[in-house]
Amino acid sequence: MLHRIRAFFAQQNVLEVETPIISKAAVTDPQLESFSTHYKNTEYFLNTSPEFHMKRLLAAGSGDIFQIAKVFRDDESGHYHNPEFTLLEWYRLGFNHHQLMDEIENLLHTLIPEKTRTFQRISYQKAFLSQLKIDPLNVTVNEIKHATKQHKIPVPQGMDNDKDIWLDWLMIEKIAPSFSKNNFTFLYDYPASQASLARLDSIDPRKANRFELFFGELELANGFYELTDAQEQRQRFENDNKIRVQRQQKTMPIDDDLLAALESGLPDCAGVALGIDRIMMLLVDARKINNVIGFGYEFFDE
Amino acid sequence: MASYSTNEFRGGLKLILDNDPCSIIENELVKPGKGQAFNRVKLRNLKTGRVLERTFKSGESVEAADVIDVDMEFSYNDGEFWYFMEPETFEQIAAPDSAMIDSGKWIKAQELCTVTLWNGAPLVVAAPNFVELAVTETDPGLKGDTAQGGTKPATLESGATVKVPLFIEEGELLKIDTRSGEYVSRVKN
Numbered sequence A: 001m002l003h004r005i006r007a008f009f010a011q012q013n014v015l016e017v018e019t020p021i022i023s024k025a026a027v028t029d030p031q032l033e034s035f036s037t038h039y040k041n042t043e044y045f046l047n048t049s050p051e052f053h054m055k056r057l058l059a060a061g062s063g064d065i066f067q068i069a070k071v072f073r074d075d076e077s078g079h080y081h082n083p084e085f086t087l088l089e090w091y092r093l094g095f096n097h098h099q100l101m102d103e104i105e106n107l108l109h110t111l112i113p114e115k116t117r118t119f120q121r122i123s124y125q126k127a128f129l130s131q132l133k134i135d136p137l138n139v140t141v142n143e144i145k146h147a148t149k150q151h152k153i154p155v156p157q158g159m160d161n162d163k164d165i166w167l168d169w170l171m172i173e174k175i176a177p178s179f180s181k182n183n184f185t186f187l188y189d190y191p192a193s194q195a196s197l198a199r200l201d202s203i204d205p206r207k208a209n210r211f212e213l214f215f216g217e218l219e220l221a222n223g224f225y226e227l228t229d230a231q232e233q234r235q236r237f238e239n240d241n242k243i244r245v246q247r248q249q250k251t252m253p254i255d256d257d258l259l260a261a262l263e264s265g266l267p268d269c270a271g272v273a274l275g276i277d278r279i280m281m282l283l284v285d286a287r288k289i290n291n292v293i294g295f296g297y298e299f300f301d302e
Numbered sequence B: 001m002a003s004y005s006t007n008e009f010r011g012g013l014k015l016i017l018d019n020d021p022c023s024i025i026e027n028e029l030v031k032p033g034k035g036q037a038f039n040r041v042k043l044r045n046l047k048t049g050r051v052l053e054r055t056f057k058s059g060e061s062v063e064a065a066d067v068i069d070v071d072m073e074f075s076y077n078d079g080e081f082w083y084f085m086e087p088e089t090f091e092q093i094a095a096p097d098s099a100m101i102d103s104g105k106w107i108k109a110q111e112l113c114t115v116t117l118w119n120g121a122p123l124v125v126a127a128p129n130f131v132e133l134a135v136t137e138t139d140p141g142l143k144g145d146t147a148q149g150g151t152k153p154a155t156l157e158s159g160a161t162v163k164v165p166l167f168i169e170e171g172e173l174l175k176i177d178t179r180s181g182e183y184v185s186r187v188k189n
Helices: A002-011 A050-059 A097-111 A124-134 A140-148 A163-178 A230-246 A256-265 A276-284
Strands: A036-039 A042-046 A065-072 A084-093 A117-124 A184-191 A207-215 A218-225 A268-273 B004-007 B015-016 B020-030 B038-045 B052-056 B059-064 B067-077 B081-085 B092-096 B111-120 B122-128 B131-140 B150-158 B159-163 B172-175 B182-186
Touching: A002 A065, A050 A065, A050 A084, A050 A256, A050 A268, A084 A097, A084 A207, A084 A276, A084 B111, A097 A117, A097 A184, A097 A207, A097 A218, A097 A268, A117 A124, A124 A184, A140 B150, A163 B038, A207 B122, A218 A276, A256 B004, A268 A276, A268 B111, A276 B052, B004 B020, B015 B059, B020 B052, B038 B111, B092 B111, B092 B122, B150 B172, B159 B172
Parallel strands: A117 A184
Antiparallel strands: A036 A042, A065 A084, A084 A268, A184 A207, A207 A218, A218 A268, B004 B059, B015 B020, B020 B038, B038 B052, B067 B081, B067 B111, B081 B092, B111 B122, B131 B150, B131 B172, B150 B159, B172 B182
16 A cells, blocks of 8 residues: 555655654644644644644755655544554645545546546535535524434534534534445535635635545545645634634644745745545555554444 | 443343333444434333334434343242242342343242342342253254254253254253344253
């Protein structure tokens, strides 16, 4: 698998890079928890993805790059999650998110040809409209609550009035299960409130040029037509930390080096992170991620 | 009041849901890519024995059920209650049929069981994972048959019926997995 990945990128002239696992700054996303460690009494964090360092390379003029990286996410273990796992992350200059989706299709054709029959593409908005008759870009929390009643969707304990959390729940319960089984689906153009590090759509700024790739309902990859605006990126990081305060989570140190790199100029590019362990699961028809990871974390097992 | 956060959820953890004590059977993390995580949990209501499914937004806390597990020896069953004794203090309790779920058919006198007490009253009795029981009734054994052959029913001294290999004879002692209700092996005396 790793050999095939390297051969694929060698052919495309994409350079393999290696970046640090430990860093002083960390991801601010309230849905991601970093492991922390110490060096000379200073707190450091294990990366949840190599994207900040890789973007610094891009800004420094590296050109197209890829990396096969070990990443770490606290509090994530289950049938499809291991707190330590392997990401394939790559960036393509001059690509938008749709061109990058094309390349992902090509890569998967070479990695797991027996599994790649069709690739569907559907926008986040269209998926919600067709399954639930709600427009995720305009809907209010009350309308979502009404729709869950109408469609008899169970409501998890602990839901408040955070619209994105409701959308995430509908995503799990209704949208992802509607994707074609045993086929790949790209879901693209997420609501702007879930932009993460993607740029907002140039025509309709209510959505962001972010996508995820699924096999059946299993998520495999997340990608962006990358945000290059340092000012806007800083605001998003700060906003993440505000949400963290509201939710009584620890705030995270913002990566000023990344912001300086964006300031100096990140080339127009698209990037994606693909979960290698989950691709491996598809290849061998494994039911649990621990079946494809040597020495996987021992989570509760039936 | 003690409570558990979803990241402490694991099999066997006891919680209060809708005022009833429940035990977690299975806990699964679900997450839509980068978004909010949820815990999809399968639980057994320890009062009714019913299995239910609940979902929690990850990070939620749930009230802990004040239950304790005690190892007790089975004494006898008078048709209405099952009597157990704590082997060191000789304290006795009587468990109703409803607390036995499947356990009753696997145990004989002196079997050490796990009795779950809620506010001092027995909620659930769990038989050991493996028990050794003698065969009281089965068709005659077939000589020369190997483990590959078919199976036949055998009645055990506790009253349970299990499928056993054809070579098993009446009076033999068998090891049984009470969780699956399956024959494991013969026990050599």
